[in-house]
Amino acid sequence: MADNLQTTFGESLLSDMLADFPDTLPSPEALKFKVLVKNKKIGTLKETHERKGSDKRGKVEEWEEEVADLEEEEEEEKFKESEIFESVLGENQDKETGVKKLSGVTLFKKKKTRKLKIALALSDLVIYTKAEKFKSFQHSRLYQQFNENNSIGETQARKLSKLRAHEFIFHTRKFITRIYPKATRADSSNFNPQEFWNIGCQMVALNFQTPGLPMDLQNGKFLDNGGSGYILKPHFLRESESYFNPSDIKESMPITLTIRLISGIQLPLTHSSSNKGDTLVIIEVFGVPNDQMKQQTRVIKKNAFSPRWNETFTFIIHVPELALIRFVVESQGLIAGNEFLGQYTLPLLCMNKGYRRVPLFSRMGESLEPASLFVYVWYVR
Numbered sequence: 001m002a003d004n005l006q007t008t009f010g011e012s013l014l015s016d017m018l019a020d021f022p023d024t025l026p027s028p029e030a031l032k033f034k035v036l037v038k039n040k041k042i043g044t045l046k047e048t049h050e051r052k053g054s055d056k057r058g059k060v061e062e063w064e065e066e067v068a069d070l071e072e073e074e075e076e077e078k079f080k081e082s083e084i085f086e087s088v089l090g091e092n093q094d095k096e097t098g099v100k101k102l103s104g105v106t107l108f109k110k111k112k113t114r115k116l117k118i119a120l121a122l123s124d125l126v127i128y129t130k131a132e133k134f135k136s137f138q139h140s141r142l143y144q145q146f147n148e149n150n151s152i153g154e155t156q157a158r159k160l161s162k163l164r165a166h167e168f169i170f171h172t173r174k175f176i177t178r179i180y181p182k183a184t185r186a187d188s189s190n191f192n193p194q195e196f197w198n199i200g201c202q203m204v205a206l207n208f209q210t211p212g213l214p215m216d217l218q219n220g221k222f223l224d225n226g227g228s229g230y231i232l233k234p235h236f237l238r239e240s241e242s243y244f245n246p247s248d249i250k251e252s253m254p255i256t257l258t259i260r261l262i263s264g265i266q267l268p269l270t271h272s273s274s275n276k277g278d279t280l281v282i283i284e285v286f287g288v289p290n291d292q293m294k295q296q297t298r299v300i301k302k303n304a305f306s307p308r309w310n311e312t313f314t315f316i317i318h319v320p321e322l323a324l325i326r327f328v329v330e331s332q333g334l335i336a337g338n339e340f341l342g343q344y345t346l347p348l349l350c351m352n353k354g355y356r357r358v359p360l361f362s363r364m365g366e367s368l369e370p371a372s373l374f375v376y377v378w379y380v381r
Helices: 002-012 045-051 070-089 137-143 154-163 165-174 213-221
Strands: 060-067 100-102 105-107 112-119 148-153 177-180 255-265 279-286 293-296 308-317 324-331 339-347 354-361 367-380
Touching: 137 165, 148 154, 154 165, 154 177, 213 324, 213 339, 255 279, 255 324, 279 308, 293 308, 324 354, 339 367
Parallel strands: 148 177
Antiparallel strands: 060 112, 100 105, 255 308, 255 367, 279 293, 279 324, 324 339, 339 354, 354 367
């Protein structure tokens, strides 16, 4: 695999530290056009640098890691919840015995481990994205190296974000953090990524094969910065002196957003293939909890070709830097429920003022051109 990566990517593959960044993470600008490998790694970056150019064929090192069976995941998450509350309550672990104590109850935690063999040539291709198991925020502050990245399951991450938001944000300021769907999502369903963007997580992994609201938010979020896949986090998620908490906004510069929804243009056909659908539009705001809201138009009867609403909606958004606006078009169904026709999602601060055309996309993310909405947008701080 290491040979294939080097042959395929050549000079684009990052295989050594950048001279200007020996002990800090480089910026995306410095890594532009570079391919990074994220994997387990043996040894330090210095040792990797010293081995550069040597013959590593057939050389294998052992790596020991903790593992948990799928059946044990729920118990694992329950125990981690206990650990979270333990930290909040200020209880400590007995340093001599390694036994955890919580509210008078003694908890024993046995970990299964396994040894893996890793090719040294592949290990040495891991530079700034070394996979490292997350243990605790305190452990990361004391021992985690700048090039080590954590992957945290959605259940544990959600609990940490609610109980220890400040520490979580502090962690994501220093270390690349990945959130992934829990293993029990056997149907490849997704969680709402917004809650983890709110605390600065850089990599929020979704099941891209499953369409729906989470993927709409994902595609909308990364329309920013030219669709390059990189977005600069807001200053309050980057600065060390910030005390931002998405669930407890104390200081903000809110935006008053006004959207006049004027009309629709050739809206998608329903399953009945009729232009006489009863259409309505829902405008949703996703962001910090206090900003999440939605409003909807009245239903225009028997007209999906050129419905006219001429309705005005106003939203007060306290943290506009994290807000996404989602337009959803539906056909009213009194018996089977409303039918999804199309949607468009984009960051609030990417919206241009004035008269605008809003394109629509299908549930699968495909363009429904020429279907669109005609709106007037205005916002002030």
